[in-house]
Amino acid sequence: MAAAKGAAVLGPTIVFRCSTRNTVYEVLKARPGLVETQDDVDWDLCWADVGWVRDMYDQIQMDDDQRLNHFPNHYELTRKDLMVKNLKRMRKQLERNDCQAEAASYCFWTGTFVLPSEYGMFVEEFKRSPGAVWIMKPIGRAQGRGIFLFNKLSQISEWKKDHRWKADQPQAEAYIAQRYVENPYLIGGKKFDLRLYVLVTSFNPLTVWLYNGGFARFSGTRYCTDRAALANPYVHLTNVAIQKKAEDYDKEVGCKWDLQSLKMFLTLKHGARAVDELFYDMQCLITRSLLSVQKSIIHDKHCFELYGYDVLVDADLKPWLLEVNASPSLSAENAADKKLKTQLISDVLDVVDLEGRLEGDEQRVGSFRLIWANGPTDTRAAGGYSTFLGTEKPRAAVDATAALPPPKTTRLQATKTMTGSPAVAGGGAAMGKGGGADGRSVCDP
Numbered sequence: 001m002a003a004a005k006g007a008a009v010l011g012p013t014i015v016f017r018c019s020t021r022n023t024v025y026e027v028l029k030a031r032p033g034l035v036e037t038q039d040d041v042d043w044d045l046c047w048a049d050v051g052w053v054r055d056m057y058d059q060i061q062m063d064d065d066q067r068l069n070h071f072p073n074h075y076e077l078t079r080k081d082l083m084v085k086n087l088k089r090m091r092k093q094l095e096r097n098d099c100q101a102e103a104a105s106y107c108f109w110t111g112t113f114v115l116p117s118e119y120g121m122f123v124e125e126f127k128r129s130p131g132a133v134w135i136m137k138p139i140g141r142a143q144g145r146g147i148f149l150f151n152k153l154s155q156i157s158e159w160k161k162d163h164r165w166k167a168d169q170p171q172a173e174a175y176i177a178q179r180y181v182e183n184p185y186l187i188g189g190k191k192f193d194l195r196l197y198v199l200v201t202s203f204n205p206l207t208v209w210l211y212n213g214g215f216a217r218f219s220g221t222r223y224c225t226d227r228a229a230l231a232n233p234y235v236h237l238t239n240v241a242i243q244k245k246a247e248d249y250d251k252e253v254g255c256k257w258d259l260q261s262l263k264m265f266l267t268l269k270h271g272a273r274a275v276d277e278l279f280y281d282m283q284c285l286i287t288r289s290l291l292s293v294q295k296s297i298i299h300d301k302h303c304f305e306l307y308g309y310d311v312l313v314d315a316d317l318k319p320w321l322l323e324v325n326a327s328p329s330l331s332a333e334n335a336a337d338k339k340l341k342t343q344l345i346s347d348v349l350d351v352v353d354l355e356g357r358l359e360g361d362e363q364r365v366g367s368f369r370l371i372w373a374n375g376p377t378d379t380r381a382a383g384g385y386s387t388f389l390g391t392e393k394p395r396a397a398v399d400a401t402a403a404l405p406p407p408k409t410t411r412l413q414a415t416k417t418m419t420g421s422p423a424v425a426g427g428g429a430a431m432g433k434g435g436g437a438d439g440r441s442v443c444d445p
């Protein structure tokens with residue numbers, strides 16, 4: 001490894017490599033003390049796409065203080081079929097260990113089958129609830145591509161022919177068939193799902209930071225359960241990539257609503273306790289999903305990962321995990337989106353702390369809160385719910401580092417290992433409940 005470059009800037013220099021040209025790149029470029037490199041191995045921070053990590057991870061040997069933005073087999077959580085496989089395995093393991101109550105809390109995803117391999121089991125389940133709606137999703141694609149809804153087996157026979165798959169043909173493109181949540185929570189008659197951000201700085205010990213902000217993504221067309229509308233993606237799929245193709249889509253208005261506004265809206269309608277419980281359940285769903293892959297993910301102290309969680313809330317205020325993204329979109333759709341993502345990335349960099357500013361026992365950095373450090377960080381007694389998710393308005397996109405003490409280390413000077421695992425609170429304890437929270441302002445979706 002060559003020494004850190006940076007004669008052009010004063011003070012410690014951090015060399016970054018970035019394979020995207022979106023908001024991440026802009027934040028890295030604007031951050032004081034950082035200089036760009038195109039080099040594949042000689043960097044302090046590499047913000048890479050998952051393809052780069054797949055191709056390069058085995059070829060690079062990282063120094064102690066180098067940081068990479070993906071774990072090598074992140075797909076254990078971020079591929080739709082593997083996520084469900086790991087969740088099911090965790091539930092079974094808890095049942096075997098006689099932890100029935102905890103096992104029962106692993107019920108935040110709907111019935112899911114991997115096709116073609118589980119086609120037989122899927123058909124059995126399908127026949128048990130005649131008329132129910134299912135959603136078919138290719139496991140290797142994103143942005144709503146290749147997704148369709150169906151409620152009759154005949155509706156998938158044509159598609160089966162097109163995809164030329166049979167249960168014994170493993171090379172066919174894999175899909176999941178998943179029970180569709182038919183009663184989503186509606187606002188203004190429209191369906192939405194939530195995008196939440198979670199930063200994992202270590203899988204061993206599991207260290208999880210939850211971002212306070214996020215947003216709801218709305219469909220542009222009123223929701224209806226009419227079977228004739230099953231083929232209408234503008235009704236059923238809330239991906240921005242789908243919704244922005246609609247004729248009446250307004251780019252400046254977008255189809256998003258910030259999490260704080262949503263929380264406030266729900267609180268006015270259902271009261272603080274019900275909404276706090278919903279948001280707390282979302283926080284628990286996040287930690288449980290991470291615990292389910294903790295043993296499968298290759299822990300590498302150089303790696304961290306910013307996950308984008310997609311959660312759907314139903315009419316009974318129950319959250320359902322749809323999927324976890326390893327590369328949540330960090331491109332900005334409009335000014336509000338830009339503000340959120342700029343601040344988010346800046347806060348990620350503050351937690352990852354290449355500058356060596358943190359003491360190591362922080363519970364909160366920017367809008368990130370440490371929610372799990374080998375156990376829940378909030379061990380207050382049961383009796384209420386507690387999550388800071390969606391409690392504060394996003395801060396202005398300012399230089400978040402201004403509030404932090406000056407850097408203590410540089411790449412060359414660094415002595416501490418950067419596992420990012422600050423003080424551990426109650427290893428392996430059950431998730432506690434306590435406290436309350438609400439949002440602050442309301443605007444139209």
Ligand SMILES: Nc1ncnc2c1ncn2[C@@H]1O[C@H](COP(=O)(O)OP(=O)(O)OP(=O)(O)O)[C@@H](O)[C@H]1O
Binds near residue numbers: 142143182310
């Ligand atoms: N089980 C479900 N019940 C109801 N709606 C669902 C379900 N699964 C997915 N959806 C809807 O379909 C959309 C796309 O699903 P999903 O996020 O799983 O696919 P994707 O193409 O990988 O999207 P992304 O680009 O966000 O990764 C969701 O945003 C949601 O609106």
